[in-house]
Amino acid sequence: MVSWRDHILNELNSADNNLIIAVDPDGLLFEEEIQEEIIKLGYEIILFEEPIEFRFIYESKFRIHRDRGKISKFIIEFKSEEQDLQQLPYDILQIGRNVIFKLNELFPNLNYRVLKELDRTFYDDLYKVVQRYQPELLGESLTKEFILRHVFKISPDSIKNSSDLLLYLLRRHYQGLIIPPIIDRYFIQILKKNPEFYQWPLETLIEDRDVFFQFLQERWPIFLDRFLAENQVSIKENHKEYGLEIEGPVHLPLEDYDIRVYIDTLFLEGYLHSVPYQKIDLPNRKWVNIGIQIDEKLIQQDRIKKLIEKVQLNLPSENARYNDWFHFARLWAELNFHIYDMKTHFIDNEIISPFYSLQNLIDNRFLLWLKKRYASLVNIPPNPPVMGHHLPRFLLRQIESERKTKIVLIILDGLSFDQWLIIKEELSQADFKLNFIENCIFGWIPTITSISRQAIFSGKPPLFFPNSLYNTDKEPMYWKNFWIDQGFDEKEIAFYKNPHFNTIILSEDLYVSPKIKIVGLIFDIVDKIMHGMELGTSGMYNQIRQLSQQPSFFRMINQFLENDFRVFLTSDHGNIEALGCGKPSEGAIADIRGERVRLYSDLLLRKQVRNSFPESLEWSPIGIPENCLPLIAPHRKAFIKEGVKTVSHGGVSVEEVIVPFIEIERKKS
Known part of the structure; x- marks a missing residue:
């Protein structure tokens, strides 16, 4: 076989039945390329989770089409074991053909406990190295070592000093590499044997991307003091004198060439933020200016030129995975932020012209990708969330993992990712101890409020609410019904639509009451600004900055954090x-x-x-x-x-479809 997918696709090809019942406990059918091939074969997947919802889909799609003489082909995706098939109605069991797909059948010589933790995006690499090395039956530890070395290309014995470790962390976290915790723990135990790393909080820096960037941010001014100041200052060796929150070595080898490349990129793309400092004009040291707050026109324009080059190099292909587009959307938002922000209104035409050409190229590429892969996103498991309707189930997971957890979901209707960067900047200035865990989700197409926002609050695709498709009156009911169906009492659930920020601040019962665990909030002020805007995107930026600067907006978020809520912020769609x-x-x-x-x-x-x-x-x-x-x-x-x-909004541009999904928290110390 050329690919691990061949076994599955050959089975489906030979099924000779319009209704296939697939037992798939490892979710293999949800892999993006498998989904694409399934669509090419003419099948549509129905996920069996809840009998009433399943019957609705089955009756409205398969049976009606069959009764009208139309040929419809469906795969019923069953994530439980084979014996649970009896939950399916008898009439469906009679006409469907059963198939079983299991991960340990694809990789029989590797330990299943380790395998099931591996993200599906790595199955291709794993299949290639298994075919190449033909390993014998491996236990848990040897499977971890095999995957670490041959799939992730990490050789623990090659990481010998601080420069090696820092370079590994930079590569890992910039790429957003998803390594299973079970393999991380194995890797960390090996590193801990090296005395060089006794000072390093390995678990935190390896497993938590945001903490690692905070770790770097805190040490950047120290690096400037030590290595770059024209008049060498006395170096403080005690990290507490620098006010460091994250433990670990105070001085990092950021001047190493391979490390420097990453540092430059992290500042360029907004993962690290420049600090007040004198401009550096020393030979061979000007590279640090990207991390220093300088208002000069040439510096700003140079940043934008570099971002344009970065965007051109990182534009995903039409065969890319959705995560590639998420990473790209963050980069594209950073470029838009610097192009349209009023503070950089002096940009020359020689920059604007290639920006617009690039905009056209991105729109066309993204549309090709959507036509090919968008349909495969609907049934992807919700952890992590990929589409808006995944959010309630993702939030449920957070509560299930810690029952005392309280959650608030804030929806800023119409907010695009580049506009989120304005809010982030203002919130950071209001409280430097805020931390932002940034992710993305896909909005529903067409990107209009009544479709995308109802999907978020109901936890269901719009197919399930045809009677309220064009209005939002039922959102409170959908939100409460979802949580009640999960076993929560109605008194534990709150929902507010367009309250003033001060109203939320003054609603003491909302914060203090031990009963309230789940809060849904809608603010449509961004959408209202949008529909009255005649000054284009720059005008939107100006208005959103004013909104973000309202003390009551920050106080509302702070109030939730002070009362032990986990705060999530998202949008239903963006705008252009x-x-x-x-x-x-x-x-x-x-x-x-x-x-x-x-x-x-x-x-x-x-x-x-x-x-x-x-x-x-x-x-x-x-x-x-x-x-x-x-x-x-x-x-x-x-x-x-x-x-x-x-x-x-309403269309299919990156800015309209891919929206921010952010957790706002206090920085870890």
Whole structure:
């Protein structure tokens, strides 16, 4: 076999049945390329989790199509063991064909306890090295060693000193490498045998990406003092004199060339932040200026040029994994932040021109990827969350792991990732001890509030709420129902829609009451700013900065943290600056008449409008009701008066679809 997928795809190919019941305890069918191939074979996956929801999907898709004489092919994904198949209705068991896929059958000589902790993205590499080395039956420790050396390319015996360890940590955390804790613990035990690393808090720095970046940030001014000041200052050897929160060595070899490359990139992409310091003009030491707060135009423009080069080099392919697009969206947001922020309004045309060309290239590439892979995201397991409807189940996991946990989910309706960077900057200035764990999720397409936001609060794809698809009145009910279904009492659940920040601050019962465990908050102020904005993205930035500077906004977040809530912030969709391409003369035939998207219930009606806008996109209904037919405006255009500038949403750009999912916490000490 060329790939581990061949075994699964050959089985599905030879099934000769329109209904396959797949026992898949390791979730192999959720792997992105497997999902893509399943779609090519004409199958749609239905995940069996709850009998009533399953019956709804089955009846509304498979049975209705079959009764109308249409051929529909479905795979029922069953994550439990084979004996649990009896939960399926008898009529389905009778007509379906059973198949079983297990990870230990693909890699029989490796320890299953270790294997099941490995992220699916590494199965390709694992399969190649297994084919190459043909290992004999390995126990748990030898399986850890095999995967560590041959899959992750980490040889513990090659990490001998502080420079080696720091370089490993930089590579790991910049790439966002997901190494199973079971392998990390094995690796850490080996490192601990080296006296060189006695000072290093290995568990913390290896396992926690955000703490590692905090560790670097704290030591950057120390490095400047020690290595770069023209008049050498006396070096404080006691880390407490520097106010360090994270334990570990005070002085790091940041001047090493291989390490320097990463440090430059981390400042460039916003993982590290520049500090007040005098400009360095010493020969061969100017590289540190990227980590120093300098307002000079040339320095800022040089940063933007480097970011443009970085974006060009890191643009994912149409075959990329969703994580590649998440990483890219963060980089793209950083570039947009520096382009549009009012503080850098002096940018020259020689920079703006390649930026717009790059914008067009990214839009086209991302659309190709969405057409190929978006459908495969819907059923991906929710830990970590990938789409908006995964969030409630992810939050449930956090509570299940520590029953005393209290959670608040704040939705800033319409916030894009680049606009989150403004809020982050202002919150950091309000309290330097705040830490931000930054991740992304995909919003639902079309990227409109009623579809994406209801999916978040219900924990379900929009297919499950066809009767409320175009309004948000049922959000409180969906939110409460989800948690009640998980065994929580209604008194433990709170939901607020568009309260003033001060209202939340003054709601003492919300914070102090031992009963309240789960809070859902919606603020649509960003969306309102957007729909009244005539000054484009720069105008949005200015308004969002003013919003973020409100003391009551910070106090609200601080109040939750002070009362032991875990604070999560996200958005239902982002937004872009768009130019009017004309308004469809459609009368009342559109169900939703948005600026970036029109929704129709009839294919013929949609086609008639598209004839007038031939560059618009007819998007297939994925995860939404079949009679919800989006027509999306052309590239960065809007269905408004021709030539008029607006800021809007509904389309399929990176900024509209990939939104921030952030945990705000106190910095660890």
